[in-house]
Amino acid sequence: MSSILQRTSLQVIAIGGLAIGLMLSPVPAEATWDGYRVTGTGGVGLKVRTDPYNSGAGVVTVLSDGTAFSAVCAVRARDVLGNTVWHRISAPVQGWISDYYTTTPGFNQYIPGELDCNQYNRASATSWALAHWNDPEYYPGNDCTWFVSQALWIGGLPQTATWYPHSVEAVNADSFKNALVRANFATIRELSWSDYTAGGAQIGDVIGYDWNPDGRFDHVAIVTSISSQIPIVTQHSVANPGRQWWKDSNGNLLQNSMPGSRVYLLHVVP
Missing domain, CATH: 3.90.1720.10 (endopeptidase domain like (from Nostoc punctiforme))
Known part of the structure; x- marks a missing residue:
């Protein structure tokens, strides 16, 4: 596998490159909103996108009806049948899903207490x-x-x-x-x-x-x-x-x- 190492500094402050192939680590733990599932797709499934804004964004996977997910935060993005809320999820995969096809409470609303992905703490x-x-x-x-x-x-x-x-x-x-x-x-x-x-x-x-x-x-x-x-x-x-x-x-x-x-x-x- 190819390396994408940056130049190595001889100083005690090192560079921020990498060599791909080293051990992978878990993503740091995040607060999540759980207990909700995919619904209403008519058996087609819900596409998990790489981007909530672009209709041509890549598809990470397709979640079948009944699949539970963990939401990390939400944004207002591309309209899906009158619903502009998209949730960033961390499980079962990482990506973005439209709120329209979920069991979250309300319509076109964030989950109660859910963070806005665009707010930086x-x-x-x-x-x-x-x-x-x-x-x-x-x-x-x-x-x-x-x-x-x-x-x-x-x-x-x-x-x-x-x-x-x-x-x-x-x-x-x-x-x-x-x-x-x-x-x-x-x-x-x-x-x-x-x-x-x-x-x-x-x-x-x-x-x-x-x-x-x-x-x-x-x-x-x-x-x-x-x-x-x-x-x-x-x-x-x-x-x-x-x-x-x-x-x-x-x-x-x-x-x-x-x-x-x-x-x-x-x-x-x-």
Whole structure:
């Protein structure tokens, strides 16, 4: 199987690429809404889509009438016979289903208490990162992007047709950046090393690093706190619960230890 490793940094802050073929990990646990089933398809079954907005979106599988599912969150998307609610499900497979063909209460309504997939909970994302920063790396030495992807999903950003567990965009730093910007989940701006506020970064935002530089991200870390206006980031590869975004894990200024490197803010849009 082909490798999609990014360039390897010799610094203690490693890149966010991957080598496909390493062990796969479970997706972080999410709150789910259970007890509902597929219904009313007339035996045709309900298609689980990769995207709730596009009528031509890929089909993950087809669920037969009576199949139970676990809903993670919902959005208003493509109209199906007057019902615009789509649920993102985590079981029995991951994907999107139309509310029209379910036993959920009401018509064209979210399940009571169900989250909106488009709402980003910064506190949840950062809490997960701080709780799991020292977990074993699933992609040893190249786990930074997978770590950040999981945190953002826990924060409520929806998976997409290309940004999903163990996809290239979930584990490769530059592909991850492109995925978030393309989906309008984040805006990007280059930062100055002298701006210690990182452009006003907020908790739950992502700092991206281009070591060479060649315009491609080599490493990402998530902002988990702000100290005296300085964003503190948490990361994998190497694991670090909190460092000032402009310093490496040894406390050295990155602009000195990585001459010519560039840095960017990925501001997650609520």
